[in-house]
Amino acid sequence: MSSFNGIAQGRVQCPEALCEKGYNLRAAFSDFPNVLKGWQNTTKAVIQKHQPEQDIAYGDRPLQNLDFYKAVGDRAPLLIFVHGGYWQSGDKSDVGFIAAPYVEAGISVAVINYSLAPDAPIEQMVSEVRDSVKWLHARADRFAIDPNRISLMGHSAGGHLVSMMVTHDDDNRGMPPIRHVFPISGVFDLPPLIPSTVNGALSLDKQRAEALSPAVRPAPLGAQVHTIIGEHETGQFHLQSAALMQRWGACVTNHHVVPDTHHFTVLDVLGDPKSPFAQEVVQIINAR
Numbered sequence: 477m478s479s480f481n482g483i484a485q486g487r488v489q490c491p492e493a494l495c496e497k498g499y500n501l502r503a504a505f506s507d508f509p510n511v512l513k514g515w516q517n518t519t520k521a522v523i524q525k526h527q528p529e530q531d532i533a534y535g536d537r538p539l540q541n542l543d544f545y546k547a548v549g550d551r552a553p554l555l556i557f558v559h560g561g562y563w564q565s566g567d568k569s570d571v572g573f574i575a576a577p578y579v580e581a582g583i584s585v586a587v588i589n590y591s592l593a594p595d596a597p598i599e600q601m602v603s604e605v606r607d608s609v610k611w612l613h614a615r616a617d618r619f620a621i622d623p624n625r626i627s628l629m630g631h632s633a634g635g636h637l638v639s640m641m642v643t644h645d646d647d648n649r650g651m652p653p654i655r656h657v658f659p660i661s662g663v664f665d666l667p668p669l670i671p672s673t674v675n676g677a678l679s680l681d682k683q684r685a686e687a688l689s690p691a692v693r694p695a696p697l698g699a700q701v702h703t704i705i706g707e708h709e710t711g712q713f714h715l716q717s718a719a720l721m722q723r724w725g726a727c728v729t730n731h732h733v734v735p736d737t738h739h740f741t742v743l744d745v746l747g748d749p750k751s752p753f754a755q756e757v758v759q760i761i762n763a764r
């Protein structure tokens with residue numbers, strides 16, 4: 477789908493009157509309820525097959541918990557997955573199916589929850605995801621993972637959150653080394669959200685939206701970023717990935733446009749063990 481306006485100096489441009497069309501994804505893709513039902517059903521099957529350790533608390537708040545899908549063997553690489561839902565909905569029980577291709581290839585997977593708006597601001601969510609990464613790293617022996625081979629993947633709002641984990645600034649001081657980051661249909665430049673109904677529960681103003689935009693923060697040092705997006709995304713979401721690539725430069729090592737998918741169905745491809753996109757992610761994570 478074509479963009480509305482474009483990018484200026486690495487920032488996403490969107491006339492205010494068109495922000496709703498660009499960011500109201502459930503209006504843009506009316507099949508979402510059926511897609512979600514498919515995710516939930518597939519997750520139940522994946523849980524039954526792989527028997528993850530469920531509802532492990534990494535903090536004291538009700539949604540500070542995760543499911544851990546352990547791969548066979550010791551010192552496995554770890555992939556941490558962060559769900560989407562515009563920071564105000566979604567749950568690990570919706571998206572556990574994402575673990576299948578990676579666990580079957582020797583990669584342990586942690587699918588995390590985090591507090592949601594309007595009960596929590598995005599700043600708190602960023603902090604909670606950071607805490608979950610540190611918590612898992614500190615317990616590498618318990619989970620039989622390699623503490624030096626941690627990768628992150630997130631969908632939509634989760635793509636924003638995992639990108640915030642690797643910006644080269646003081647907020648991430650003390651974070652364990654992150655090898656790879658896979659933001660799927662992420663939001664990296666937040667001001668265009670402000671005029672949309674998405675912002676109703678978020679209450680973002682210009683100052684907070686700027687501070688929470690990974691695209692305007694210093695690019696990662698060390699982590700390789702692999703952006704992924706569905707072919708039939710809204711134009712604004714294509715611009716979001718393009719802006720991150722412009723701002724972060726060479727650390728965005730790959731950009732994949734997944735054919736015949738949109739904002740939600742793109743996730744089905746990443747959770748399909750037979751998908752070449754999932755297989756490429758496996759190869760990247762497993763490479764020494």
